[in-house]
Amino acid sequence: MTARSATTSKAQAIVNEVRRRIVDREWRQGDRIPDEAELAIQFGAARATVNKALQLLAEEGLLDRKRRAGTHVTVNPARKATLTIPIVREQIEGTGLEYSHRVLAQRPSPAPADIAARMALSEGTMLIRMRTIHYGDGRPFQVEDRWINPAAAPGVEKIDFHRINANEWLVRNFPWLHADIAFSAESADARDARHLETRQGTALLILQRTTFNDLGAITTVRLAFHPGYQLIATP
Amino acid sequence: MTARSATTSKAQAIVNEVRRRIVDREWRQGDRIPDEAELAIQFGAARATVNKALQLLAEEGLLDRKRRAGTHVTVNPARKATLTIPIVREQIEGTGLEYSHRVLAQRPSPAPADIAARMALSEGTMLIRMRTIHYGDGRPFQVEDRWINPAAAPGVEKIDFHRINANEWLVRNFPWLHADIAFSAESADARDARHLETRQGTALLILQRTTFNDLGAITTVRLAFHPGYQLIATP
């Protein structure tokens, strides 16, 4: 193992070295690698440190670990990607643009069937419906179509989201325990097109997210990004 | 803290309890929480165990941790989502469908400017260009447009991808060190539409991925999913 710099932890150095051995095919897909005790000796580390490193690689998908069977290099690694889903305002300001938003609607409304299903509520439950456009330097960045469940977010009825954006208020006040998140592509309908200042039929990246706390579904939201938007993932 | 079942680790129980305190707003956004030593006593655990739990919550975005300043509940948590990008064949077979694929082209071809840029190669570098359609029960699931760099994946010239699918061969033989992954939406062009048996202009979810090892870019691929496809993320 090459020397590690002072800014790299020993566990991280082991991660890097094991990854290198796999990438350089010193350890081939399917091979069994030495057990933790053996590697601990080879790397001059405690077993707990090796364990931590190998668990990271297993999470990453490069290793398969089983008690008694040992640790093997994954044959068909299904690698993972992580998406950070930032607060829209921070995302826009992060690119150096000036953030603004416009609330198009905020009103009580009974849940239609599809929304009720997503939120695991009965059809017709009274929710708060909001539509918002988020702008960067005055150009539409994202349109948001949101339903909020007052039963899981008490106090929401009293908030005026013209002043504070709903996402931020919810995130600050109602952290979630669980979320359903899905990405898809849809053609802009007339309303999407008008709000995003584009043509009807344009392909839009859609993010749908429903969040839950112990009182049930907090909110479900459909975010439509401006045409051409790319969502970048980190491996 | 409620009793933990035998199948939950002590660290995980601490994660759950801290998350509960945050969700139930016993600890509000911005609050400083007790330090590790204190929590270790409260939870009857070693500090290392508490440390592990709090690090998990920090990764999740719920806590902000700084030396000396202590651990605070994140004010605007930018929560993360994880996507597992499986082998297409496994993904299709996982839904109970029969997998098949058709290779439309496999030929040496010079890299055009955009591909060269993505792969950090010079324009005109000789690559292998492949187009493949992946089917589930005979219906198009995904079309793949791939460029492979023989310099980083030696031996690729000799493989006949009519027999084994390129993704699997690469994944099995050339694990990557780094990947660029992006999602977007595009309107189906004439070729996409023909291959996916849909109409031109239909919105398609696009995944672009470029992978690198220590020899440089291995491959870059554009995957276009069938219309209506939803990519599900796990929080």
Added chain:
DNA sequence: TAGTGGTCTAGACCACAGA
């Protein structure tokens, strides 16, 4: 049954940044 990973612990030292 025995070998392997999973987890915990007590203690230690260190690195960083706030007071």
Added chain:
DNA sequence: CTGTGGTCTAGACCACTAT
């Protein structure tokens, strides 16, 4: 300077599962 998290260690016991 000092309180806090970051990391490592040696040792221990446990839980799974391949043999």
